[in-house]
Amino acid sequence: QVQLQQWGAGLLKPSETLSLTCAVYGGSFSGYYWSWIRQPPGKGLEWIGEINHSGSTNYNPSLKSRVTISVDTSKNQFSLKLSSVTAADTAVYYCARVSNLVTIFGVVEYSWFDPWGQGTLVTVSS
Amino acid sequence: SSELTQDPAVSVALGQTVRITCQGDSLRSYYASWYQQKPGQAPVLVIYGKNNRPSGIPDRFSGSSSGNTASLTITGAQAEDEADYYCNSRDSSGNLSVVFGGGTKLTVL
Numbered sequence: 654q655v656q657l658q659q660w661g662a663g664l665l666k667p668s669e670t671l672s673l674t675c676a677v678y679g680g681s682f683s684g685y686y687w688s689w690i691r692q693p694p695g696k697g698l699e700w701i702g703e704i705n706h707s708g709s710t711n712y713n714p715s716l717k718s719r720v721t722i723s724v725d726t727s728k729n730q731f732s733l734k735l736s737s738v739t740a741a742d743t744a745v746y747y748c749a750r751v752s753n754l755v756t757i758f759g760v761v762e763y764s765w766f767d768p769w770g771q772g773t774l775v776t777v778s779s
Numbered sequence: 780s781s782e783l784t785q786d787p788a789v790s791v792a793l794g795q796t797v798r799i800t801c802q803g804d805s806l807r808s809y810y811a812s813w814y815q816q817k818p819g820q821a822p823v824l825v826i827y828g829k830n831n832r833p834s835g836i837p838d839r840f841s842g843s844s845s846g847n848t849a850s851l852t853i854t855g856a857q858a859e860d861e862a863d864y865y866c867n868s869r870d871s872s873g874n875l876s877v878v879f880g881g882g883t884k885l886t887v888l
Contacts, residue, residue, distance in 0.1 A: 688877070698814075698822065698865050700877040711875045747821055754828060763810035764869055764877065765827035772821050 655680035657770035659748045661733075665777045671735040675748030675770055682706055682729045686751035688766060689722060689733045691744040699744075703751055704731055738777045745772045781805035781870045783880035790886040791856045799851045799883045801866030809868040811849035813842060816863045816882075825864075826851055853885075861887040 661673030675687070688703040702712035704722045712720050721734040735742060749766040756762050783803040791797035801811055810829055814822035824833050826842035839854045849868075853860055864883045870876035 690879075697882045698867075698879040700867075700879060703877075713876055714874060752827075761809070761869055761875075763812065763828045764867075765812040765824055766814070766822070766867070767824035767827075767833060769821040769823070 655750060655768055657748050657750065657768055659746075659770040659773055661746075661773055661775070663774055663776060665738050665775065666779055667739050667777060668737055669777075671738050671742065671746075671775055671777075672732065673746055673748070673773055673775070674730055674732045677729040677731075677750070682726060686711075686753065686764075687724070687731045688749050688751045690747045690749060690766070690769075691742075692747070692772075693741075693744040701733065701735075701746075738775075740777050743775065743777050745774050747772050781868075781872055781878050783811075783866055783868065783878050785864075785866060785880040785883045787881070788884045788886065790888055791853070792888050793858060794855055796852065796854045797856055797885065799853075799864050799885065801849045801851075801880045802847055803868070803878070803880075804847055805868045805871035805878060806844065806847050806849050808871040810844055811842070811866045811868045813840075813849075813851045814865045814867070815860075816865065822865060856885075856887050858887050861885055 656678045659675040683706040686703040686705045689701040704710045719736045724731045748770040753764045754762045812827040815825050816822040830842045841852045843850045866880040
């Protein structure tokens, strides 16, 4: 059974860079995308981006200029960096595995996130 | 980019059936997936694709889709189903982004 374990700094000052890592245990690392999602306190979920084992990435257009997602296949880990953080970046950050159903024509029919990491609360405050 | 719209709150009497909906243009191209989130916990996948339930999810949870609307139905709601529910799909604007609905708070009375 696949499990995701995440870690990283929980308190940042404005303008610093958020850095989180997620390790994948107990399953295949290749063949999937791996994603970061965040949730501000009391609010809904926001997708940040994803990466596959080859390093191919997709990012949320609203965050793309500040986000870097990278992968270390030797450790079955992937990481998130978000630069120039502000108080608006305060949130619980989750990592998750992305599965895609792809048609015979190579078109994604739908995607789902399962499992999820335990979440990391990141607070940005001066 | 696309948006997915959910009712902020829905209530259901214990043992009754409730439908939670999710609307958006992207749902004309992609099936939705649904997640249950209880306070202080990570979201849990309950339905994905046309109407697929992960192992361990009770069969009282089901999904459907029509046009630009996806629905999550709970048949015979239980007290433990009280939670926030989120839908998501790929963005149909062509950039392979993912969009989430704003979430629905389900109260079981």
